[in-house]
Amino acid sequence: MGAQISGREDGRFTPLAVQGTTLTAMHYELPMASAQVKSAIIFAGLQANGETVITEPLPTRDHTEKMIEQFGGKITRRDNEIIVTGGQSFKGTDIYVPGDISSAAFFLVAGAIAPNSEITLKNVGLNPTRTGIIDVMEKMGANMEVILEESKGEEIGTVIIRTSELHGVEIGGDLIPRLIDEIPIIALLATQASGKTVIKDAEELKVKETNRIDAVVNELTKLGAKVEATEDGMIIHGNQSLTGGHVTSYGDHRIGMMLAVASLIASGSVTIENIEAIAVSYPQFFEDLTSLIQ
Structure with a gap:
Protein backbone atom coordinates (compact mmCIF):
# COMPACT_ATOMS: atom_id res chain seq x y z
CA MET A 1 0.00 0.00 0.00
CA GLY A 86 -10.54 5.86 1.17
CA GLY A 87 -11.17 9.49 1.99
CA GLN A 88 -14.45 9.02 3.87
CA SER A 89 -15.77 11.47 6.47
CA PHE A 90 -17.15 10.34 9.82
CA LYS A 91 -19.45 11.89 12.42
CA GLY A 92 -19.42 11.50 16.19
CA THR A 93 -21.98 9.23 17.82
CA ASP A 94 -22.83 7.50 21.11
CA ILE A 95 -21.56 3.93 21.46
CA TYR A 96 -22.63 1.32 24.00
CA VAL A 97 -19.95 -1.31 24.47
CA PRO A 98 -21.38 -4.65 25.70
CA GLY A 99 -19.53 -7.12 27.90
CA ASP A 100 -16.91 -9.19 26.10
CA ILE A 101 -18.08 -12.72 25.39
CA SER A 102 -14.46 -13.93 25.47
CA SER A 103 -14.33 -12.88 29.13
CA ALA A 104 -17.85 -14.19 29.81
CA ALA A 105 -16.80 -17.58 28.40
CA PHE A 106 -14.83 -18.42 31.55
CA PHE A 107 -17.93 -17.99 33.69
CA LEU A 108 -20.09 -19.89 31.19
CA VAL A 109 -17.77 -22.88 31.51
CA ALA A 110 -17.45 -22.47 35.30
CA GLY A 111 -21.23 -22.54 35.63
CA ALA A 112 -21.51 -25.62 33.42
CA ILE A 113 -18.87 -27.74 35.19
CA ALA A 114 -18.96 -26.67 38.85
CA PRO A 115 -21.52 -28.62 40.93
CA ASN A 116 -24.83 -26.99 41.89
CA SER A 117 -24.23 -23.83 39.87
CA GLU A 118 -26.42 -21.21 38.24
CA ILE A 119 -24.90 -17.99 36.89
CA THR A 120 -26.66 -15.13 35.11
CA LEU A 121 -24.46 -12.98 32.86
CA LYS A 122 -26.00 -9.67 31.78
CA ASN A 123 -25.15 -7.29 28.91
CA VAL A 124 -23.09 -9.90 27.08
CA GLY A 125 -22.05 -9.08 23.52
CA LEU A 126 -23.75 -11.63 21.26
CA ASN A 127 -22.38 -10.63 17.86
CA PRO A 128 -22.95 -13.75 15.68
CA THR A 129 -19.29 -13.69 14.60
CA ARG A 130 -18.30 -14.22 18.25
CA THR A 131 -20.88 -16.67 19.62
CA GLY A 132 -19.15 -19.91 18.61
CA ILE A 133 -18.66 -20.71 22.31
CA ILE A 134 -22.43 -20.67 22.82
CA ASP A 135 -23.03 -22.85 19.75
CA VAL A 136 -20.48 -25.40 20.99
CA MET A 137 -21.85 -25.46 24.53
CA GLU A 138 -25.40 -25.95 23.24
CA LYS A 139 -24.15 -28.74 20.95
CA MET A 140 -22.48 -30.37 23.96
CA GLY A 141 -25.78 -30.29 25.86
CA ALA A 142 -25.23 -27.34 28.19
CA ASN A 143 -28.16 -26.25 30.35
CA MET A 144 -28.22 -22.70 29.00
CA GLU A 145 -30.63 -19.88 28.19
CA VAL A 146 -29.79 -17.01 25.82
CA ILE A 147 -32.09 -13.98 25.90
CA LEU A 148 -31.48 -11.38 23.17
CA GLU A 149 -32.22 -7.72 23.92
CA GLU A 150 -32.95 -4.81 21.59
CA SER A 151 -29.85 -2.92 20.51
CA LYS A 152 -28.94 -0.38 17.81
CA GLY A 153 -25.33 -1.52 17.52
CA GLU A 154 -23.79 -4.79 18.62
CA GLU A 155 -26.14 -7.63 19.56
CA ILE A 156 -26.56 -7.80 23.35
CA GLY A 157 -28.27 -10.20 25.70
CA THR A 158 -28.41 -12.16 28.95
CA VAL A 159 -27.03 -15.68 29.26
CA ILE A 160 -27.99 -18.07 32.06
CA ILE A 161 -25.84 -21.17 32.60
CA ARG A 162 -26.40 -24.06 35.00
CA THR A 163 -24.49 -27.21 35.92
CA SER A 164 -24.74 -29.47 32.88
CA GLU A 165 -24.32 -33.03 31.66
CA LEU A 166 -22.11 -32.66 28.59
CA HIS A 167 -20.96 -34.86 25.72
CA GLY A 168 -17.98 -34.58 23.40
CA VAL A 169 -18.21 -32.98 19.93
CA GLU A 170 -16.03 -32.17 16.92
CA ILE A 171 -15.10 -28.51 16.47
CA GLY A 172 -13.58 -27.21 13.25
CA GLY A 173 -14.09 -25.47 9.92
CA ASP A 174 -15.85 -22.11 9.76
CA LEU A 175 -16.71 -22.36 13.47
CA ILE A 176 -13.08 -21.82 14.50
CA PRO A 177 -12.82 -18.05 13.75
CA ARG A 178 -15.96 -17.54 15.87
CA LEU A 179 -14.34 -19.07 18.98
CA ILE A 180 -10.57 -19.00 18.43
CA ASP A 181 -9.92 -17.14 21.71
CA GLU A 182 -12.22 -19.45 23.66
CA ILE A 183 -10.51 -22.71 22.72
CA PRO A 184 -8.45 -22.95 25.95
CA ILE A 185 -11.57 -22.77 28.12
CA ILE A 186 -13.49 -25.05 25.72
CA ALA A 187 -10.71 -27.62 26.18
CA LEU A 188 -11.29 -27.52 29.94
CA LEU A 189 -15.05 -27.87 29.35
CA ALA A 190 -14.38 -30.94 27.19
CA THR A 191 -12.46 -32.69 30.00
CA GLN A 192 -15.78 -32.84 31.88
CA ALA A 193 -17.87 -34.11 28.94
CA SER A 194 -18.55 -37.74 28.20
CA GLY A 195 -16.71 -39.15 25.20
CA LYS A 196 -14.09 -37.43 23.06
CA THR A 197 -13.86 -33.86 21.78
CA VAL A 198 -11.77 -33.09 18.70
CA ILE A 199 -10.64 -29.53 17.91
CA LYS A 200 -9.16 -29.05 14.43
CA ASP A 201 -8.39 -26.31 11.85
CA ALA A 202 -7.03 -24.14 14.68
CA GLU A 203 -3.42 -23.55 13.54
CA GLU A 204 -3.76 -19.87 14.51
CA LEU A 205 -3.52 -20.96 18.16
CA LYS A 206 0.21 -21.44 17.63
CA VAL A 207 0.78 -17.72 17.08
CA LYS A 208 -1.25 -16.20 19.91
CA GLU A 209 0.32 -14.81 23.12
CA THR A 210 1.88 -18.26 23.36
CA ASN A 211 1.48 -21.50 21.45
CA ARG A 212 -1.93 -22.21 22.96
CA ILE A 213 -2.12 -25.76 21.66
CA ASP A 214 1.02 -26.77 23.56
CA ALA A 215 0.15 -24.61 26.58
CA VAL A 216 -3.34 -26.09 27.00
CA VAL A 217 -2.12 -29.66 26.55
CA ASN A 218 0.84 -29.26 28.91
CA GLU A 219 -1.03 -27.55 31.75
CA LEU A 220 -4.23 -29.61 31.68
CA THR A 221 -2.09 -32.76 31.60
CA LYS A 222 -0.37 -31.58 34.80
CA LEU A 223 -3.84 -31.47 36.41
CA GLY A 224 -4.64 -35.03 35.38
CA ALA A 225 -6.53 -34.47 32.13
CA LYS A 226 -5.99 -36.63 29.04
CA VAL A 227 -5.32 -34.21 26.18
CA GLU A 228 -3.33 -34.85 23.01
CA ALA A 229 -1.85 -32.17 20.74
CA THR A 230 -2.37 -32.43 16.98
CA GLU A 231 -0.90 -30.37 14.16
CA ASP A 232 -3.95 -28.08 14.03
CA GLY A 233 -5.66 -28.56 17.37
CA MET A 234 -6.11 -31.18 20.07
CA ILE A 235 -8.04 -34.24 21.18
CA ILE A 236 -9.61 -34.13 24.66
CA HIS A 237 -10.80 -37.27 26.42
CA GLY A 238 -13.76 -36.59 28.69
CA ASN A 239 -15.00 -37.54 32.13
CA GLN A 240 -11.65 -36.67 33.69
CA SER A 241 -11.21 -35.97 37.40
CA LEU A 242 -8.75 -33.09 37.78
CA THR A 243 -6.14 -33.05 40.53
CA GLY A 244 -4.19 -30.21 42.06
CA GLY A 245 -0.82 -29.17 40.72
CA HIS A 246 1.71 -26.46 39.92
CA VAL A 247 0.95 -24.85 36.54
CA THR A 248 1.81 -21.72 34.57
CA SER A 249 -0.04 -19.22 32.41
CA TYR A 250 3.01 -18.76 30.15
CA GLY A 251 2.21 -15.05 30.47
CA ASP A 252 -1.03 -15.64 28.52
CA HIS A 253 -4.18 -14.20 30.09
CA ARG A 254 -6.53 -16.79 28.63
CA ILE A 255 -4.43 -19.72 29.78
CA GLY A 256 -4.29 -18.19 33.27
CA MET A 257 -8.06 -17.75 33.51
CA MET A 258 -8.67 -21.25 32.16
CA LEU A 259 -6.45 -22.72 34.88
CA ALA A 260 -8.20 -20.65 37.56
CA VAL A 261 -11.56 -22.09 36.46
CA ALA A 262 -10.01 -25.58 36.45
CA SER A 263 -9.11 -25.10 40.12
CA LEU A 264 -12.84 -24.92 40.94
CA ILE A 265 -13.23 -28.62 40.17
CA ALA A 266 -9.75 -29.89 41.06
CA SER A 267 -9.44 -32.27 44.01
CA GLY A 268 -6.34 -30.47 45.33
CA SER A 269 -4.92 -26.97 45.35
CA VAL A 270 -3.77 -25.40 42.08
CA THR A 271 -0.81 -22.99 42.07
CA ILE A 272 -0.62 -20.80 38.96
CA GLU A 273 2.57 -18.96 37.99
CA ASN A 274 2.55 -15.68 36.04
CA ILE A 275 -1.02 -15.01 37.08
CA GLU A 276 -0.54 -11.24 36.64
CA ALA A 277 -1.01 -11.78 32.88
CA ILE A 278 -4.78 -12.01 33.47
CA ALA A 279 -4.92 -8.25 34.08
CA VAL A 280 -4.21 -7.70 30.36
CA SER A 281 -7.89 -8.28 29.54
CA TYR A 282 -9.70 -8.74 32.89
CA PRO A 283 -8.17 -6.97 35.92
CA GLN A 284 -11.17 -7.83 38.15
CA PHE A 285 -11.26 -11.51 37.19
CA PHE A 286 -10.39 -12.96 40.59
CA GLU A 287 -12.66 -10.53 42.39
CA ASP A 288 -15.59 -11.61 40.20
CA LEU A 289 -14.70 -15.30 40.42
CA THR A 290 -14.42 -15.16 44.21
CA SER A 291 -17.81 -13.45 44.47
CA LEU A 292 -19.43 -16.53 42.88
CA ILE A 293 -17.87 -19.11 45.17
CA GLN A 294 -20.03 -20.10 48.14
Missing part, protein backbone atom coordinates in the same frame (compact mmCIF):
# COMPACT_ATOMS: atom_id res chain seq x y z
CA GLY A 2 3.07 2.24 -0.10
CA ALA A 3 3.75 2.55 3.64
CA GLN A 4 7.33 3.33 4.68
CA ILE A 5 8.25 1.07 7.60
CA SER A 6 11.83 0.52 8.66
CA GLY A 7 13.33 -1.73 11.29
CA ARG A 8 15.76 -4.54 11.81
CA GLU A 9 16.15 -6.91 8.86
CA ASP A 10 14.22 -4.73 6.40
CA GLY A 11 11.40 -3.97 8.80
CA ARG A 12 10.72 -7.56 9.88
CA PHE A 13 11.65 -6.99 13.53
CA THR A 14 11.14 -4.30 16.17
CA PRO A 15 11.81 -1.58 16.91
CA LEU A 16 9.87 -0.26 13.92
CA ALA A 17 9.70 3.29 12.58
CA VAL A 18 6.67 4.33 10.51
CA GLN A 19 6.95 7.42 8.32
CA GLY A 20 3.78 9.21 7.21
CA THR A 21 3.09 8.87 3.50
CA THR A 22 0.28 8.52 0.97
CA LEU A 23 -1.22 5.03 0.84
CA THR A 24 -2.55 3.31 -2.26
CA ALA A 25 -5.55 0.96 -2.24
CA MET A 26 -4.92 -2.74 -2.78
CA HIS A 27 -6.61 -6.12 -3.10
CA TYR A 28 -5.37 -8.35 -0.28
CA GLU A 29 -6.14 -12.03 0.30
CA LEU A 30 -5.76 -13.04 3.95
CA PRO A 31 -3.65 -16.22 4.18
CA MET A 32 -5.62 -17.22 7.30
CA ALA A 33 -8.78 -15.94 8.96
CA SER A 34 -7.66 -13.07 11.24
CA ALA A 35 -9.90 -10.24 12.41
CA GLN A 36 -6.85 -8.30 13.67
CA VAL A 37 -5.07 -8.30 10.30
CA LYS A 38 -8.33 -7.58 8.49
CA SER A 39 -9.04 -4.58 10.73
CA ALA A 40 -5.54 -3.18 10.25
CA ILE A 41 -5.99 -3.24 6.47
CA ILE A 42 -9.48 -1.73 6.75
CA PHE A 43 -8.11 1.23 8.72
CA ALA A 44 -5.28 1.64 6.22
CA GLY A 45 -7.82 1.46 3.40
CA LEU A 46 -9.81 4.33 4.92
CA GLN A 47 -6.69 6.50 4.50
CA ALA A 48 -5.72 5.18 1.04
CA ASN A 49 -6.41 6.50 -2.43
CA GLY A 50 -8.98 4.26 -4.13
CA GLU A 51 -10.90 1.15 -3.18
CA THR A 52 -9.34 -1.52 -0.97
CA VAL A 53 -10.67 -5.08 -1.25
CA ILE A 54 -9.93 -7.71 1.42
CA THR A 55 -10.67 -11.38 0.76
CA GLU A 56 -11.21 -13.65 3.77
CA PRO A 57 -10.88 -17.44 3.64
CA LEU A 58 -13.57 -17.58 6.35
CA PRO A 59 -15.75 -14.86 7.96
CA THR A 60 -14.15 -13.29 11.06
CA ARG A 61 -15.51 -11.03 13.82
CA ASP A 62 -16.93 -7.85 12.32
CA HIS A 63 -16.75 -5.33 15.18
CA THR A 64 -14.63 -2.96 13.05
CA GLU A 65 -17.11 -2.97 10.17
CA LYS A 66 -20.05 -2.34 12.50
CA MET A 67 -18.21 0.49 14.25
CA ILE A 68 -17.37 2.21 10.95
CA GLU A 69 -21.05 2.08 9.97
CA GLN A 70 -22.10 3.50 13.36
CA PHE A 71 -19.84 6.49 12.71
CA GLY A 72 -21.47 7.07 9.32
CA GLY A 73 -18.85 5.33 7.20
CA LYS A 74 -19.50 2.98 4.32
CA ILE A 75 -18.07 -0.51 4.11
CA THR A 76 -19.42 -3.28 1.89
CA ARG A 77 -19.34 -7.06 2.16
CA ARG A 78 -19.71 -9.11 -1.03
CA ASP A 79 -19.49 -12.85 -0.46
CA ASN A 80 -16.05 -13.29 1.15
CA GLU A 81 -14.85 -9.81 0.18
CA ILE A 82 -14.82 -6.62 2.26
CA ILE A 83 -14.65 -3.38 0.29
CA VAL A 84 -13.68 0.02 1.73
CA THR A 85 -13.09 3.33 -0.05
Whole structure:
Protein backbone atom coordinates (compact mmCIF):
# COMPACT_ATOMS: atom_id res chain seq x y z
CA MET A 1 0.00 0.00 0.00
CA GLY A 2 3.07 2.24 -0.10
CA ALA A 3 3.75 2.55 3.64
CA GLN A 4 7.33 3.33 4.68
CA ILE A 5 8.25 1.07 7.60
CA SER A 6 11.83 0.52 8.66
CA GLY A 7 13.33 -1.73 11.29
CA ARG A 8 15.76 -4.54 11.81
CA GLU A 9 16.15 -6.91 8.86
CA ASP A 10 14.22 -4.73 6.40
CA GLY A 11 11.40 -3.97 8.80
CA ARG A 12 10.72 -7.56 9.88
CA PHE A 13 11.65 -6.99 13.53
CA THR A 14 11.14 -4.30 16.17
CA PRO A 15 11.81 -1.58 16.91
CA LEU A 16 9.87 -0.26 13.92
CA ALA A 17 9.70 3.29 12.58
CA VAL A 18 6.67 4.33 10.51
CA GLN A 19 6.95 7.42 8.32
CA GLY A 20 3.78 9.21 7.21
CA THR A 21 3.09 8.87 3.50
CA THR A 22 0.28 8.52 0.97
CA LEU A 23 -1.22 5.03 0.84
CA THR A 24 -2.55 3.31 -2.26
CA ALA A 25 -5.55 0.96 -2.24
CA MET A 26 -4.92 -2.74 -2.78
CA HIS A 27 -6.61 -6.12 -3.10
CA TYR A 28 -5.37 -8.35 -0.28
CA GLU A 29 -6.14 -12.03 0.30
CA LEU A 30 -5.76 -13.04 3.95
CA PRO A 31 -3.65 -16.22 4.18
CA MET A 32 -5.62 -17.22 7.30
CA ALA A 33 -8.78 -15.94 8.96
CA SER A 34 -7.66 -13.07 11.24
CA ALA A 35 -9.90 -10.24 12.41
CA GLN A 36 -6.85 -8.30 13.67
CA VAL A 37 -5.07 -8.30 10.30
CA LYS A 38 -8.33 -7.58 8.49
CA SER A 39 -9.04 -4.58 10.73
CA ALA A 40 -5.54 -3.18 10.25
CA ILE A 41 -5.99 -3.24 6.47
CA ILE A 42 -9.48 -1.73 6.75
CA PHE A 43 -8.11 1.23 8.72
CA ALA A 44 -5.28 1.64 6.22
CA GLY A 45 -7.82 1.46 3.40
CA LEU A 46 -9.81 4.33 4.92
CA GLN A 47 -6.69 6.50 4.50
CA ALA A 48 -5.72 5.18 1.04
CA ASN A 49 -6.41 6.50 -2.43
CA GLY A 50 -8.98 4.26 -4.13
CA GLU A 51 -10.90 1.15 -3.18
CA THR A 52 -9.34 -1.52 -0.97
CA VAL A 53 -10.67 -5.08 -1.25
CA ILE A 54 -9.93 -7.71 1.42
CA THR A 55 -10.67 -11.38 0.76
CA GLU A 56 -11.21 -13.65 3.77
CA PRO A 57 -10.88 -17.44 3.64
CA LEU A 58 -13.57 -17.58 6.35
CA PRO A 59 -15.75 -14.86 7.96
CA THR A 60 -14.15 -13.29 11.06
CA ARG A 61 -15.51 -11.03 13.82
CA ASP A 62 -16.93 -7.85 12.32
CA HIS A 63 -16.75 -5.33 15.18
CA THR A 64 -14.63 -2.96 13.05
CA GLU A 65 -17.11 -2.97 10.17
CA LYS A 66 -20.05 -2.34 12.50
CA MET A 67 -18.21 0.49 14.25
CA ILE A 68 -17.37 2.21 10.95
CA GLU A 69 -21.05 2.08 9.97
CA GLN A 70 -22.10 3.50 13.36
CA PHE A 71 -19.84 6.49 12.71
CA GLY A 72 -21.47 7.07 9.32
CA GLY A 73 -18.85 5.33 7.20
CA LYS A 74 -19.50 2.98 4.32
CA ILE A 75 -18.07 -0.51 4.11
CA THR A 76 -19.42 -3.28 1.89
CA ARG A 77 -19.34 -7.06 2.16
CA ARG A 78 -19.71 -9.11 -1.03
CA ASP A 79 -19.49 -12.85 -0.46
CA ASN A 80 -16.05 -13.29 1.15
CA GLU A 81 -14.85 -9.81 0.18
CA ILE A 82 -14.82 -6.62 2.26
CA ILE A 83 -14.65 -3.38 0.29
CA VAL A 84 -13.68 0.02 1.73
CA THR A 85 -13.09 3.33 -0.05
CA GLY A 86 -10.54 5.86 1.17
CA GLY A 87 -11.17 9.49 1.99
CA GLN A 88 -14.45 9.02 3.87
CA SER A 89 -15.77 11.47 6.47
CA PHE A 90 -17.15 10.34 9.82
CA LYS A 91 -19.45 11.89 12.42
CA GLY A 92 -19.42 11.50 16.19
CA THR A 93 -21.98 9.23 17.82
CA ASP A 94 -22.83 7.50 21.11
CA ILE A 95 -21.56 3.93 21.46
CA TYR A 96 -22.63 1.32 24.00
CA VAL A 97 -19.95 -1.31 24.47
CA PRO A 98 -21.38 -4.65 25.70
CA GLY A 99 -19.53 -7.12 27.90
CA ASP A 100 -16.91 -9.19 26.10
CA ILE A 101 -18.08 -12.72 25.39
CA SER A 102 -14.46 -13.93 25.47
CA SER A 103 -14.33 -12.88 29.13
CA ALA A 104 -17.85 -14.19 29.81
CA ALA A 105 -16.80 -17.58 28.40
CA PHE A 106 -14.83 -18.42 31.55
CA PHE A 107 -17.93 -17.99 33.69
CA LEU A 108 -20.09 -19.89 31.19
CA VAL A 109 -17.77 -22.88 31.51
CA ALA A 110 -17.45 -22.47 35.30
CA GLY A 111 -21.23 -22.54 35.63
CA ALA A 112 -21.51 -25.62 33.42
CA ILE A 113 -18.87 -27.74 35.19
CA ALA A 114 -18.96 -26.67 38.85
CA PRO A 115 -21.52 -28.62 40.93
CA ASN A 116 -24.83 -26.99 41.89
CA SER A 117 -24.23 -23.83 39.87
CA GLU A 118 -26.42 -21.21 38.24
CA ILE A 119 -24.90 -17.99 36.89
CA THR A 120 -26.66 -15.13 35.11
CA LEU A 121 -24.46 -12.98 32.86
CA LYS A 122 -26.00 -9.67 31.78
CA ASN A 123 -25.15 -7.29 28.91
CA VAL A 124 -23.09 -9.90 27.08
CA GLY A 125 -22.05 -9.08 23.52
CA LEU A 126 -23.75 -11.63 21.26
CA ASN A 127 -22.38 -10.63 17.86
CA PRO A 128 -22.95 -13.75 15.68
CA THR A 129 -19.29 -13.69 14.60
CA ARG A 130 -18.30 -14.22 18.25
CA THR A 131 -20.88 -16.67 19.62
CA GLY A 132 -19.15 -19.91 18.61
CA ILE A 133 -18.66 -20.71 22.31
CA ILE A 134 -22.43 -20.67 22.82
CA ASP A 135 -23.03 -22.85 19.75
CA VAL A 136 -20.48 -25.40 20.99
CA MET A 137 -21.85 -25.46 24.53
CA GLU A 138 -25.40 -25.95 23.24
CA LYS A 139 -24.15 -28.74 20.95
CA MET A 140 -22.48 -30.37 23.96
CA GLY A 141 -25.78 -30.29 25.86
CA ALA A 142 -25.23 -27.34 28.19
CA ASN A 143 -28.16 -26.25 30.35
CA MET A 144 -28.22 -22.70 29.00
CA GLU A 145 -30.63 -19.88 28.19
CA VAL A 146 -29.79 -17.01 25.82
CA ILE A 147 -32.09 -13.98 25.90
CA LEU A 148 -31.48 -11.38 23.17
CA GLU A 149 -32.22 -7.72 23.92
CA GLU A 150 -32.95 -4.81 21.59
CA SER A 151 -29.85 -2.92 20.51
CA LYS A 152 -28.94 -0.38 17.81
CA GLY A 153 -25.33 -1.52 17.52
CA GLU A 154 -23.79 -4.79 18.62
CA GLU A 155 -26.14 -7.63 19.56
CA ILE A 156 -26.56 -7.80 23.35
CA GLY A 157 -28.27 -10.20 25.70
CA THR A 158 -28.41 -12.16 28.95
CA VAL A 159 -27.03 -15.68 29.26
CA ILE A 160 -27.99 -18.07 32.06
CA ILE A 161 -25.84 -21.17 32.60
CA ARG A 162 -26.40 -24.06 35.00
CA THR A 163 -24.49 -27.21 35.92
CA SER A 164 -24.74 -29.47 32.88
CA GLU A 165 -24.32 -33.03 31.66
CA LEU A 166 -22.11 -32.66 28.59
CA HIS A 167 -20.96 -34.86 25.72
CA GLY A 168 -17.98 -34.58 23.40
CA VAL A 169 -18.21 -32.98 19.93
CA GLU A 170 -16.03 -32.17 16.92
CA ILE A 171 -15.10 -28.51 16.47
CA GLY A 172 -13.58 -27.21 13.25
CA GLY A 173 -14.09 -25.47 9.92
CA ASP A 174 -15.85 -22.11 9.76
CA LEU A 175 -16.71 -22.36 13.47
CA ILE A 176 -13.08 -21.82 14.50
CA PRO A 177 -12.82 -18.05 13.75
CA ARG A 178 -15.96 -17.54 15.87
CA LEU A 179 -14.34 -19.07 18.98
CA ILE A 180 -10.57 -19.00 18.43
CA ASP A 181 -9.92 -17.14 21.71
CA GLU A 182 -12.22 -19.45 23.66
CA ILE A 183 -10.51 -22.71 22.72
CA PRO A 184 -8.45 -22.95 25.95
CA ILE A 185 -11.57 -22.77 28.12
CA ILE A 186 -13.49 -25.05 25.72
CA ALA A 187 -10.71 -27.62 26.18
CA LEU A 188 -11.29 -27.52 29.94
CA LEU A 189 -15.05 -27.87 29.35
CA ALA A 190 -14.38 -30.94 27.19
CA THR A 191 -12.46 -32.69 30.00
CA GLN A 192 -15.78 -32.84 31.88
CA ALA A 193 -17.87 -34.11 28.94
CA SER A 194 -18.55 -37.74 28.20
CA GLY A 195 -16.71 -39.15 25.20
CA LYS A 196 -14.09 -37.43 23.06
CA THR A 197 -13.86 -33.86 21.78
CA VAL A 198 -11.77 -33.09 18.70
CA ILE A 199 -10.64 -29.53 17.91
CA LYS A 200 -9.16 -29.05 14.43
CA ASP A 201 -8.39 -26.31 11.85
CA ALA A 202 -7.03 -24.14 14.68
CA GLU A 203 -3.42 -23.55 13.54
CA GLU A 204 -3.76 -19.87 14.51
CA LEU A 205 -3.52 -20.96 18.16
CA LYS A 206 0.21 -21.44 17.63
CA VAL A 207 0.78 -17.72 17.08
CA LYS A 208 -1.25 -16.20 19.91
CA GLU A 209 0.32 -14.81 23.12
CA THR A 210 1.88 -18.26 23.36
CA ASN A 211 1.48 -21.50 21.45
CA ARG A 212 -1.93 -22.21 22.96
CA ILE A 213 -2.12 -25.76 21.66
CA ASP A 214 1.02 -26.77 23.56
CA ALA A 215 0.15 -24.61 26.58
CA VAL A 216 -3.34 -26.09 27.00
CA VAL A 217 -2.12 -29.66 26.55
CA ASN A 218 0.84 -29.26 28.91
CA GLU A 219 -1.03 -27.55 31.75
CA LEU A 220 -4.23 -29.61 31.68
CA THR A 221 -2.09 -32.76 31.60
CA LYS A 222 -0.37 -31.58 34.80
CA LEU A 223 -3.84 -31.47 36.41
CA GLY A 224 -4.64 -35.03 35.38
CA ALA A 225 -6.53 -34.47 32.13
CA LYS A 226 -5.99 -36.63 29.04
CA VAL A 227 -5.32 -34.21 26.18
CA GLU A 228 -3.33 -34.85 23.01
CA ALA A 229 -1.85 -32.17 20.74
CA THR A 230 -2.37 -32.43 16.98
CA GLU A 231 -0.90 -30.37 14.16
CA ASP A 232 -3.95 -28.08 14.03
CA GLY A 233 -5.66 -28.56 17.37
CA MET A 234 -6.11 -31.18 20.07
CA ILE A 235 -8.04 -34.24 21.18
CA ILE A 236 -9.61 -34.13 24.66
CA HIS A 237 -10.80 -37.27 26.42
CA GLY A 238 -13.76 -36.59 28.69
CA ASN A 239 -15.00 -37.54 32.13
CA GLN A 240 -11.65 -36.67 33.69
CA SER A 241 -11.21 -35.97 37.40
CA LEU A 242 -8.75 -33.09 37.78
CA THR A 243 -6.14 -33.05 40.53
CA GLY A 244 -4.19 -30.21 42.06
CA GLY A 245 -0.82 -29.17 40.72
CA HIS A 246 1.71 -26.46 39.92
CA VAL A 247 0.95 -24.85 36.54
CA THR A 248 1.81 -21.72 34.57
CA SER A 249 -0.04 -19.22 32.41
CA TYR A 250 3.01 -18.76 30.15
CA GLY A 251 2.21 -15.05 30.47
CA ASP A 252 -1.03 -15.64 28.52
CA HIS A 253 -4.18 -14.20 30.09
CA ARG A 254 -6.53 -16.79 28.63
CA ILE A 255 -4.43 -19.72 29.78
CA GLY A 256 -4.29 -18.19 33.27
CA MET A 257 -8.06 -17.75 33.51
CA MET A 258 -8.67 -21.25 32.16
CA LEU A 259 -6.45 -22.72 34.88
CA ALA A 260 -8.20 -20.65 37.56
CA VAL A 261 -11.56 -22.09 36.46
CA ALA A 262 -10.01 -25.58 36.45
CA SER A 263 -9.11 -25.10 40.12
CA LEU A 264 -12.84 -24.92 40.94
CA ILE A 265 -13.23 -28.62 40.17
CA ALA A 266 -9.75 -29.89 41.06
CA SER A 267 -9.44 -32.27 44.01
CA GLY A 268 -6.34 -30.47 45.33
CA SER A 269 -4.92 -26.97 45.35
CA VAL A 270 -3.77 -25.40 42.08
CA THR A 271 -0.81 -22.99 42.07
CA ILE A 272 -0.62 -20.80 38.96
CA GLU A 273 2.57 -18.96 37.99
CA ASN A 274 2.55 -15.68 36.04
CA ILE A 275 -1.02 -15.01 37.08
CA GLU A 276 -0.54 -11.24 36.64
CA ALA A 277 -1.01 -11.78 32.88
CA ILE A 278 -4.78 -12.01 33.47
CA ALA A 279 -4.92 -8.25 34.08
CA VAL A 280 -4.21 -7.70 30.36
CA SER A 281 -7.89 -8.28 29.54
CA TYR A 282 -9.70 -8.74 32.89
CA PRO A 283 -8.17 -6.97 35.92
CA GLN A 284 -11.17 -7.83 38.15
CA PHE A 285 -11.26 -11.51 37.19
CA PHE A 286 -10.39 -12.96 40.59
CA GLU A 287 -12.66 -10.53 42.39
CA ASP A 288 -15.59 -11.61 40.20
CA LEU A 289 -14.70 -15.30 40.42
CA THR A 290 -14.42 -15.16 44.21
CA SER A 291 -17.81 -13.45 44.47
CA LEU A 292 -19.43 -16.53 42.88
CA ILE A 293 -17.87 -19.11 45.17
CA GLN A 294 -20.03 -20.10 48.14
